[in-house]
Amino acid sequence: MSEILSFYLNGNPVEVLVKPEQTLLELLRDELGLTSPKCGCNHGDCGACTVILDGKAVKSCLVLAPTVKGKKVVTADGLCSGEKLHPIQQAFLDYGAPQCGYCTPGMVMAATAFLLENPKPTKEEIKEALSGNLCRCAGYEKYTEAVLAVSKGEFGLLPEGSDFNV
Ligand code: FES
Ligand code: FES
Incomplete structure (x- = not known):
């Protein structure tokens, strides 16, 4: 079941509906329209989807979107x-x-x-x-x-x- 997710994206608070199985990469690209994180392999192998999560680089295709609740996500746009x-x-x-x-x-x-x-x-x-x-x-x-x-x-x-x- 979808839930409302609140987090910070490039310095701005965001609230968005998210599905439990949705990845952060899918959320950023498909729901929030940020296309700088790319989908190369979708398996953690290529790094094209890398964003910074609470100060650390992560591969956003490996992060489940609901887990970023309350956290700070930065993309190249930010x-x-x-x-x-x-x-x-x-x-x-x-x-x-x-x-x-x-x-x-x-x-x-x-x-x-x-x-x-x-x-x-x-x-x-x-x-x-x-x-x-x-x-x-x-x-x-x-x-x-x-x-x-x-x-x-x-x-x-x-x-x-x-x-x-x-
Ligand atoms: S899309 Fe290749 S590591 Fe995420
Ligand atoms: S894959 Fe062509 S510039 Fe990196």
């Missing part, structure tokens, strides 16, 4: 500040990392959550952190270089303590 891109988004763009772009929103979220935990990573640590996000265009080197540049402050300070607690 990282921009008006017209201004988040440093990770800007770096990916400037480094020409996205090729087809299908994996990119998931990469953005995985990289953002990773840098919150490890703001000064090595290149190897970045590679490891992004290894759960498949890019069929094999653009890993550019994604890695971009994250490294952000960690060195080349794209400005990472936003911290924002109201949606990314």
Whole structure:
């Protein structure tokens, strides 16, 4: 039976009807119209559906929607500040990392959550952190270089303590 689910999405309170078996990915895309989380495999293998849940990167195809009650969900859409891109988004763009772009929103979220935990990573640590996000265009080197540049402050300070607690 459907129930009303309340949670925070990109800083805003949301109330939506949800079915017990619905995944967070389905809820975001099909009910709430947010298409930045992509459905690649729907089995936790590709990372295209990655969002940040209470500060941690999760694969939204593996999260049952009712379990996010009262929690904070952030998608790639929620990282921009008006017209201004988040440093990770800007770096990916400037480094020409996205090729087809299908994996990119998931990469953005995985990289953002990773840098919150490890703001000064090595290149190897970045590679490891992004290894759960498949890019069929094999653009890993550019994604890695971009994250490294952000960690060195080349794209400005990472936003911290924002109201949606990314
Ligand atoms: S769609 Fe979720 S990991 Fe592939
Ligand atoms: S840019 Fe990642 S799959 Fe193409």
